[in-house]
Amino acid sequence: MDLERPHHPPDARSAPLGIRTLLTDDHTRAELILTGEADRSTAPRLHEAIRRLLREQHLTTIDLNASALTILDLSGLRGLLRCRAEAVARGCRLVLISPGPAVLTVLRISGLLEWFGLPPSAGPPTTAAPAPRPAPGHDEIIARSEALRRAAVETRARARDMRADNEARHQRIQAARYAPGAAPPA
Known part of the structure; x- marks a missing residue:
C-alpha cells in the first residue's frame, strides 16, 4: 500500500473519529483504519472520506478496519449504511474487517452483519436483544x-x-x- 492520508478533524462533542487511508499500488482497493467513535457528530466525516475516495479513485473494494472503533451508535450505523449504499452505487464493495465487540453487537442486533461482509455468527453471542425475525x-x-x-x-x-x-x-x-x-x- 503506497498512500497514507491521515484524517483527524477535531470535534468537542465526542471523541474524534480517526480515519487513516491506505491504498493498494494499483489503487483499486483501499483500507480505512477507523479509531474512536462513529456517532452523530463523526459519521458525516466518515461518509465524506468515503465519498472523496470514490470520487478520486476507481476502487473495487473498501475495507473498513473497525478494530479500534470503540463506539458505533445508531447515527454511526446510519452513516455506515449511507457509505455502503454510495459504494455499491459506484460498483464498489464496502467490507468491515476486524470489528470490535461494540461494533459486532450493534450489527448483530440490527441484523446487518452480512451487509458488511461478516458471517451471521461473527463474534460471541449477545443476550442484549432477540435475533431479528427474517x-x-x-x-x-x-x-x-x-x-x-x-x-x-x-x-x-x-x-x-x-x-x-x-x-x-x-x-x-x-x-x-x-x-x-x-x-x-x-
Whole structure:
C-alpha cells in the first residue's frame, strides 16, 4: 500500500473519529483504519472520506478496519449504511474487517452483519436483544396478501348484507307506521 492520508478533524462533542487511508499500488482497493467513535457528530466525516475516495479513485473494494472503533451508535450505523449504499452505487464493495465487540453487537442486533461482509455468527453471542425475525419470503407475502384480499371481500359482502337488512327493516317500520288503520305518529 503506497498512500497514507491521515484524517483527524477535531470535534468537542465526542471523541474524534480517526480515519487513516491506505491504498493498494494499483489503487483499486483501499483500507480505512477507523479509531474512536462513529456517532452523530463523526459519521458525516466518515461518509465524506468515503465519498472523496470514490470520487478520486476507481476502487473495487473498501475495507473498513473497525478494530479500534470503540463506539458505533445508531447515527454511526446510519452513516455506515449511507457509505455502503454510495459504494455499491459506484460498483464498489464496502467490507468491515476486524470489528470490535461494540461494533459486532450493534450489527448483530440490527441484523446487518452480512451487509458488511461478516458471517451471521461473527463474534460471541449477545443476550442484549432477540435475533431479528427474517423477512418473509415471496410465497409468504403472496399468501398473506391473498388472505387479506379474501377478508376484505368478505367484509364488503357483510357490509352490503347489513345495509340491505337495515333498509328492509326501515321499510317494514315505515309500512307499519303508515298502514291503513294504524294510529298516526305522535
